[in-house]
Amino acid sequence: xxxxxxxxxxxxxxxxxxxxxxxxxxxxxxxxxxxxxxxxxxxxxxxxxxxxxxxxxxxxxxxxxxxxxxxxxxxxxxxxxxxxxxxxxxxxxxxxxxxxxxxxxxxxxxxxxxxxxxxxxxxxxxxxxxxxxxxxxxxxxxxxxxxxxxxxxxxxxxxxxxxxxxxxxxxxxxxxxxxxxxxxxxxxxxxxxxxxxxxxxxxxxxxxxxxxxxxxxxxxxxxxxxxxxxxxxxxxxxxxxxxxxxxxxxxxxxxxxxxxxxxxxxxxxxxxxxxxxxxxxxxxxxxxxxxxxxxxxxxxxxxxxxxxxxxxxxxxxxxxxxxxxxxxxxxxxxxxxxxxxxxxxxxxxxxxxxxxxxxxxxxxxxxxxxxxxxxxx
Ligand SMILES: [Mn+2]
Numbered sequence: 001x002x003x004x005x006x007x008x009x010x011x012x013x014x015x016x017x018x019x020x021x022x023x024x025x026x027x028x029x030x031x032x033x034x035x036x037x038x039x040x041x042x043x044x045x046x047x048x049x050x051x052x053x054x055x056x057x058x059x060x061x062x063x064x065x066x067x068x069x070x071x072x073x074x075x076x077x078x079x080x081x082x083x084x085x086x087x088x089x090x091x092x093x094x095x096x097x098x099x100x101x102x103x104x105x106x107x108x109x110x111x112x113x114x115x116x117x118x119x120x121x122x123x124x125x126x127x128x129x130x131x132x133x134x135x136x137x138x139x140x141x142x143x144x145x146x147x148x149x150x151x152x153x154x155x156x157x158x159x160x161x162x163x164x165x166x167x168x169x170x171x172x173x174x175x176x177x178x179x180x181x182x183x184x185x186x187x188x189x190x191x192x193x194x195x196x197x198x199x200x201x202x203x204x205x206x207x208x209x210x211x212x213x214x215x216x217x218x219x220x221x222x223x224x225x226x227x228x229x230x231x232x233x234x235x236x237x238x239x240x241x242x243x244x245x246x247x248x249x250x251x252x253x254x255x256x257x258x259x260x261x262x263x264x265x266x267x268x269x270x271x272x273x274x275x276x277x278x279x280x281x282x283x284x285x286x287x288x289x290x291x292x293x294x295x296x297x298x299x300x301x302x303x304x305x306x307x308x309x310x311x312x313x314x315x316x317x318x319x320x321x322x323x324x325x326x327x328x329x330x331x332x333x334x335x336x337x338x339x340x341x342x343x344x345x346x347x348x349x350x351x352x353x354x355x356x357x358x359x360x361x362x363x364x365x366x367x368x369x370x371x372x373x374x375x376x377x
Pocket of ligand 1: 030142143173
């Protein structure tokens with residue numbers, strides 16, 4: 001087994017007796033919405049036992065998501081590592097086997113996602129003996145759009161609650177619709193009949209008063225390194241990091257924004273880690289490339305090592321760096337600083353040094369030599 005099996009329609013999966021829909025850890029609106037829409041489809045179109053779950057160290061704490069779940073009646077459950085899925089497992093807005101999703105076994109797996117194929121999935125496909133189907137379109141603004149298309153194909157009638165959830169998923173993943181590029185995303189936004197009152201309430205419940213104070217004090221700690229702005233935030237829900245990074249990238253002359261926090265994992269026995277969000281606004285620094293670089297530094301022999309997981313899109317990405325592995329790497333590589341901020345700046349310099357910066361359609365500048373050369377041969 002070494003490649004993803006292709007998916008034509010959801011009807012291919014309706015024969016299962018047990019269906020588990022799996023959202024990523026620290027769920028966001030898009031994964032919840034996508035999972036909810038599939039939950040409603042499989043519940044109404046099959047006799048299967050359907051569950052909508054997510055894993056990770058902590059239950060959903062963001063106010064907008066709690067409100068979304070309550071007002072739209074979303075039956076999502078938080079489960080622990082020893083959860084066992086029989087039958088079909090559907091991972092939404094994430095990829096089975098990746099670092100940001102619960103690792104559970106099932107008889108068959110379906111991946112519906114709009115992120116680049118992860119390293120873990122690529123490696124897993126080569127070794128795992130399990131049918132894994134995948135519908136992955138990384139050009140889509142949200143996973144909700146992908147699910148919407150699948151449901152349209154089945155002529156499935158969406159309830160107002162499901163429609164509102166999908167709409168909000170796209171809204172949150174595209175920076176309030178400002179990053180809509182794909183026709184499919186625009187079409188979904190225009191076609192969905194939503195509950196406007198609920199949507200307005202949810203979109204205006206993004207923060208608690210305490211969280212706003214965390215955000216406010218975080219910005220006081222803003223640091224600039226070259227064209228990168230970064231902030232160490234107090235321990236908070238990782239979804240908050242993205243929200244802060246979205247604001248940070250708006251600062252003039254900042255082309256890369258990184259907001260991170262050290263998660264101590266208070267409740268469950270999961271390792272301490274650094275969580276970070278990356279935003280970029282220049283064509284040549286892809287957020288997912290930089291986020292991935294941060295979890296895979298080189299050792300003294302030049303070999304890439306793995307300190308965690310990362311993923312995302314060109315302008316928005318994130319990752320998680322294992323605290324102990326990071327400290328061990330610092331010790332082994334004789335990095336006396338052992339601080340994430342120094343590591344971040346060093347990694348940024350290295351990243352740029354190895355990049356060719358595109359100045360325009362006609363010229364490029366080689367960062368290593370500093371020379372501008374014409375692209376036109
Ligand atoms: Mn998404």
